[in-house]
Amino acid sequence: MQIFILNGGYGKRVKEFSFNKPKCLINFKKKPFIYYQLKLLKKKGIKKIYLCLGYKSGDIIKYLKKNPRLSENVNTIIENKKLNTGGALLNAQKYMNNYFFVTFGDSYLDVNYKKIFNYFKKKKYSSLITVIKKNKIDYHEPNLLIKNNKIIAYKKQKNFNFIDYGLMVFKKNVFFGKSVKKIPLDKIIKNLIKKDDICFIKINKKFNEIGSKYGIENFKKFINK
Helix, strand or coil, X not given: CEEEEEECCCCHHHHHHHCCCCHHHCEECCEEHHHHHHHHHHHCCCCEEEEEECCXXXXXXXXXXXXXXXXXXXXXXXXXXXXXXXXXXXXXXXXXXXXXXXXXXXXXXXXXXXXXXXXXXXXXXXEEEEEEEXXXXXXXXXXXXXXXXXXXXXXXXXXXXXXXXXXXXXXXXXXXXXCXXXXXXXXXXXXXXXXXXEEEEECCCCCEECCXXXXXXXXXXXXXX
């Protein structure tokens, strides 16, 4: 299994914690978030990890070089210019296997990756998104409308019934052979919904993330348990 981690953003919502560092370098119990994320992914059986880097990529690379055991099988792909989340994946297409995971640099998702991966490979779709019911996460606005076992819409709206869990699977053809350009990943997902080329799998376990002040406080509690 292979995963691409989108880690190029500025982290504006958590500047008070990052002090102008990339979000993934925010410390928890004297170790940066990226330490916990990479350890988890390797434990879950991810064999190849690709970090799509933008903002202050040098700081992340410096940390990885200081920790060679942690950075084993971890590769970095650097944006020469700001590409947004979708563009970062277009920039990484030459490294892609036929199937691969995508997640974010502020997400800690303790799920069964192998089960999700095998479920997707049996489907006829080009992509999969993990989702959780909105009543499971009280501080995230829902952004998915699912009806009759089908994704209808993808945008933040209070009356929608699901939340994007932060983990996706794609077939290589979604990105391969296309020109590298600045484009958000949600635009690519919306296009896949229009073409009915995306499926979903429900997750019942709450996720951890550090992209918000509330998420950081929750992760602190989680790590201290």
